[in-house]
Amino acid sequence: MPPIAAARYAGTRVPRVEDLRLLTGHGTFVDDxxxxxxxxxxxxxxxxxxxxxxxxxxxxxxxxxxxxxxxxxxxxxxxxxxxxxxxxxxxxxxxxxxxxxxxxxxxxxxxxxxxxxxxxxxxxxxxxxxxxxxxxxEPLVDYEAAAGSDDRVHADYPGNIAGELGGRPAEELAGIFAGAPHVVDQTLYQQAYAAVPxxxxxxxxxxxxxxxxxxxxxxxxxxxxxxxxxxxxxxxxxxxxxxxxxxxxxGFGQxxxxxxxxxxxxxxxxxxxxxxxxxxxxxxxxxxAGQGRHEHGTARMAFDDEGRILAASIDHVQDAGAYPVPWPVQTAAVVGILYPGPYRVPAATFTCRSVFSNTTARAPYRGPWQYESLAREVLLDTAARRMNIDPVELRRRNLLRRDEMPMANPNGMPYSDVTPLETFEHALEILDYDAFRREQAAARAEGRYLGVGTCSYIEPTTSGHGFLGTEGATIRIEPSGAVNVYVSGGSSGNSLETTAVQLAADALGVDIEDVNTIQGDTAVTPFGGGTGGSRSGSMIAGAVAQTAAVLRERILAIAAHKLEAAVEDLELAHGVAGVKGAPGAGISLAEIADIAYFNTAQLPPGVQAGLEASGRYQAQSMMIWANATHVCTCEVDPVTGAVTILRYIVSEDCGPMINPNVVEGQIAGGTVQGIGGALYEHAAYDADGNPLTTTFMDYLLPTSTEVPIIEYGHVETPGPGEGGYKGVGEGGAIGAPPAVVNAVADALTPFGAEITRLPLSPASIVALIDGTGA
Known part of the structure; x- marks a missing residue:
């Protein structure tokens, strides 16, 4: 393998190359x-x-x-x-x-x-x-009522069941639950909400x-x-x-x-x-255009006397709408498979069911399996209160550690390269958890109700199978020495342009200003899976690396021949192939391109003309795992039901970061969507199936007034792919709703309220305090 120049751009906060075009109104959208x-x-x-x-x-x-x-x-x-x-x-x-x-x-x-x-x-x-x-x-608007009904949304689907799957038989865990000192179960309903791009x-x-x-x-x-x-x-x-x-x-999946x-x-x-x-x-x-999240489940956990988890189960039901896209049962199954989360759970099982209704389609929405984290994390806080254990301490006793990897969860998912306990402790350190508890006690003495909630999750990114398991790239160095990188595309705000440029500049040892990327045109770009499943960063990294390796070898062979030097004595930097330790002894990429395209008689024996190559990357594992902990603190007004978020912290392990600005932007965007889902957004229907929230007057989105400043912590554990990069696109939307719900529930502890339905509107919170809410 030819020498590789040290990374100069990957890992740095390079400004997004697309921002000048987009922020000055010169983007080209479909309506243009x-x-x-x-x-x-x-x-x-x-x-x-x-x-x-x-x-x-x-x-x-x-x-x-x-x-x-x-x-x-x-x-x-x-x-x-x-x-x-x-x-x-x-x-x-x-x-x-x-x-x-x-x-x-x-x-x-x-x-x-x-x-x-x-x-x-x-x-x-x-x-x-x-x-x-x-x-x-007569419409079947309520998916719960539709399940098992003799009346059918689609004639070929008895009981309106689009599909169902399950884990091991529940009877196999019955003895564990029967003999456990503590068993906690809770049914939690999550409302429908929308991607709203x-x-x-x-x-x-x-x-x-x-x-x-x-x-x-x-x-x-x-x-x-x-x-x-x-x-x-x-x-x-x-x-x-x-x-x-x-x-x-x-896009957000839509x-x-x-x-x-x-x-x-x-x-x-x-x-x-x-x-x-x-x-x-x-x-x-x-x-x-489709809804996400509309579902409920009964989550259950058994604990020993020390609060250690002995077994876990979840029975999950989701609304598929009338015409789900794509097949909804697959993501429903992921809810059950991932329900044990980043915890040490010896035994688990699940059932999942997708039910047709006379409402809009269930469609992909950022982290479509998110309910597993919502159900688990809310249940853990409920269990902690019932066992009189601090919810943070309960998690500390059960969270997996880095040194336990690799391992498989009880449903057979092979975890590796994650840091659940470490990111958890990092987030709490940023908060200063003990100091917050003291502040909370003082506030309660004054009649103010503060709360803290956490969510720890483990997230599958970058599937190694099927359509999404490979990604291609073509790199062409023009006669001028400029570099064009062709990848399949799918960039919808997630900075794939900047990602490709950073990676290619490092791989070829050129200045970032000399790199351009072409994406999104199937006539000229290599076949690829696009944006979804938190795959793009790691897959583009692999595709660019595979392709650039071919070009580096050719570039250095031409340079070595021209400079009469050994390949191993050369390095690539700033668009020049130079002799190590000999300033001034080098040849520019433009000069190498001139040889490769126009003066091919000067090529060394066995080196082909031109400086263009295509490569295809195959993901190195079935799944690359990322993990994070979200921590939210809030104040709840018991009179109005208003929730004010005080601090919001995310400690994320998505491996080394190609661009920390982009990573944090992805976390922030997903987190705000999750906050919206916990507190504001609701795609509601009346009893006749009429949608009630088809304008922004009715469908409430969080605005800059409601969005807190998000504080970031990063734990970097390399994954099994190129550069150790993992996915980060969906995590914010997964972690935010449970953290917010738990913070509100913690604030309402003096009232004995237990949250069973979302969203947490002011009216629903007042009803919980009054004892009239569900």
Missing amino acids: VVRPGMLHAHFVRSPMARARILQIDASEALALDGVHAVFTAADLNADVVDHWYSIIGRHVPDTPRPPLADGEVRFVGDPVALVVAVDRYVAEDAAEHVFVDYDPL METRGLVVEYSAPTGEMTIWASTQSPHEVRLFCSRTLGMPEHKVRVVMRDTGG KTVPQREDMCLMIAARKVPVAIKWIEDRQENLAS
Whole structure:
């Protein structure tokens, strides 16, 4: 292996290379794409949660000036050839996914027809003139009531069960629970809430009939997934589909895979002569783009007299909505598998069940298995109170340590390279836990109610299997010596551009100003899994390293030949291959490129022309694990129910950090989403299945006024991948809700309140204090 220049950029707070473009308003989002003669699309959506479609009359809409077409299920649905997702695989027992509602609508917002017109305004007006004759049916809005019902959301799913899985038989643990000195169980309900990306969903699709080619400009986290999905849906050759992803204003899982509206645009594009654009408005996004988190479970733990965990179980049920994307049972199973968390649990089991309802689809949302941490961490605090043990002390007795790794949790998940106890202690040290307890006691004497809550979790990142298990990169050094790095993309605010540039600059020993990255265009970038599963940083690191190694070898071979020096005596730095210890004895990358491209007679024997290489990285393990502890302190006003967060601390072990600014930005974004889920956000429905929170007047998001200053601590344990890098994208959203809930519960301890439902709105807190809340 040729010598590698010492890292100069990885591990440093390099400013994001994309910020100048984005902060000055020069980004290119889907709505910025304009094509010649482009038409605009708008969906006619069901106003009912459940009804038969008796007739659709689009004649008045078609008579309006500027209306090009109105498509219904009869026009689009039969064109679907296949529609499985790469991230799940073709053989899973997937759930229904028709492009348009066919015969029956199953939630308010269900797309019934697609209007195509000269602009969005005409399309929206025309949608008002598409008359749909509905025969109302009784909706199954409550997923708990839907489970086991003889009435079915989908006729082929008895009891409305989309799927269920489980661990070892509960009878095998019955003796442990029966003989344990302490057994604590708790049922906790988590409300539905939404990803709410700043940029809603959108597509521009253009089909060329003469060439049989389709180009899609997409707001997506995975351009190659969109390409594959389109190819399957339409039965088109993959090389005839091109997906272009420029800037994407957030995804948070919602844009991981194409949904039904995307299918409609893909199919309709072959039926019109020009490109079609669809941009979702905020009301559509909140009503129809999918929900996360809506679930409940009964968590149970057995303890010995010293508070050590003897066994754990969870029975988990989640709302799948009407048309979940993708198959929801897989992430439900992860809830059960990960429920033991970062604790020393000798025995465990679980059940999980996904239930259809007449509400919007369950869709991926940052850390989709998050409920395991919520249930476990809230239960641990409840157990500590019941056993009269400080919740911090209870965790200290049970948290796994670095020196116990590797090990497998009782459900068979192989943990390695994590530091649960160490990050826990680090976070408490930042807080000064004992000092806070003294402050809390003094405040209570004054009639003020302060609380502290923690959450420790272990998180799977960077799956080593299937579609997500490999990542490619192409690096081309131009004749000028500038470096272009091509990776698949999926950057939606997570700084993959900066990551690729930092890593490539170090790998090739060049200045960061001389490196550029090209991402998001499937016509020129290597195949890759995009953003999801906290995989991007470690996988890009591996792909860049694999590819750069090939180029380094060629660069140094050319330089050694030109300088008449041994390869092992050379080093790469600042775009120059120089002789170690001999300042001035070197050759620039531009000069090496000149030889490689234009003066190939000067190449050493056996070295090929050009300075371009492609490589593919295979993840080095089934999973790379990260872990963290969140600590929240708050004050609760017992009269108004208002919660004020006082301090918020995260100690994270995501391995060495490529860019600490980016890592902390990812932690902050997820943490704020988690705080929103604990205290504010709620995608609520009424008894008839009408969504009640389809504007920001009703759907409450945390603003800068409510967001605390987040304090960061870092413990760095290298993982098994390239550079030791782990994932960090989802952890904040996992750790924040339990920490906030536990802090509120701790503040309410004098009132004997026990939290069983989220969100913790002021009204619900007052009801808990009054003894009237659930």
